[in-house]
Amino acid sequence: MTRGVLVCIEGLDRTGKTTQTTSLLEKLDKDGVDATLIKFPERTTPIGRIINTYLTDTAFELSDQSAHLLFSANRWELAEKIRSLLEDGKTVVLDRYVYSGVAYSSAKGLPFDWCLSPDIGLPKPDIVLFMKFKQEENVTREGFGEERYEVAEFQQKVKTQFEKFQNEDNWRTIYVDNKSIEEVGEMIWTEYKVTASRRREALQYFSKL
Numbered sequence: 375m376t377r378g379v380l381v382c383i384e385g386l387d388r389t390g391k392t393t394q395t396t397s398l399l400e401k402l403d404k405d406g407v408d409a410t411l412i413k414f415p416e417r418t419t420p421i422g423r424i425i426n427t428y429l430t431d432t433a434f435e436l437s438d439q440s441a442h443l444l445f446s447a448n449r450w451e452l453a454e455k456i457r458s459l460l461e462d463g464k465t466v467v468l469d470r471y472v473y474s475g476v477a478y479s480s481a482k483g484l485p486f487d488w489c490l491s492p493d494i495g496l497p498k499p500d501i502v503l504f505m506k507f508k509q510e511e512n513v514t515r516e517g518f519g520e521e522r523y524e525v526a527e528f529q530q531k532v533k534t535q536f537e538k539f540q541n542e543d544n545w546r547t548i549y550v551d552n553k554s555i556e557e558v559g560e561m562i563w564t565e566y567k568v569t570a571s572r573r574r575e576a577l578q579y580f581s582k583l
């Protein structure tokens with residue numbers, strides 16, 4: 375049996391990741407593809423509940439290193455599920471993943487390689503769709519500013535760190551400036567179809583950049 379496709383949608387806050395991962399799931403469903411959506415942080419697991427408190431309660435303090443390792447541990451909580459869905463031929467769509475983990479923590483000043491190291495060994499996406507637009511647009515979107523990292527200056531630093539992945543083979547930048555939800559959805563669908571139509575090698579795992 376051919377393994378499933380591992381798709382990851384990444385981007386800064388309020389770029390439309392949840393909107394687009396949900397829409398992609400609907401399209402996959404209509405196309406008869408058995409797919410599962412996993413959003414990180416996955417806030418319902420034991421570690422995810424701690425992360426949720428950290429993100430929503432500014433009185434709950436953690437060192438940057440501790441917070442980083444919790445986000446990574448949260449991915450490891452789901453790693454076996456992701457691997458086994460893919461091996462069973464299912465498509466898995468990720469709303470944020472390792473790239474967010476590294477970008478947000480290294481933007482705080484932690485070394486990039488140190489940030490990547492706890493994620494080494496996790497399943498690597500076949501395609502990463504990085505949603506990119508001008509800084510000014512996401513800060514005007516509904517809900518921006520509700521959580522601890524939603525500050526424009528910090529978002530700029532995160533963007534710089536995300537872009538360190540842009541030479542990876544699986545990386546596709548989706549420019550979303552002045553594009554409707556439907557237009558962005560079409561760009562994502564086109565990229566997904568190209569990846570899904572290619573012959574898939576064995577599942578890859580994160581290693582050093």
Ligand code: Z5A
Nearest residue numbers: 387388389390391392393414445475478516521523554555
């Ligand atoms: N974080 C971390 O530090 N380390 C890690 O390892 C991970 C995460 C995994 C919470 O993540 C925080 O955790 C996050 C990074 C950090 N930083 N913060 N804060 P999250 O994913 O749970 O939270 P989020 O980034 O704020 O995601 P979100 O709320 O799910 O936003 P989104 O998914 O990108 O956007 P959306 O909900 O789909 O859309 C936002 C609004 O824009 C909504 O009203 C839409 O209707 C609208 N929208 C969407 N697309 C469009 C277009 N094309 N045009 C106009 N309006 C649009």
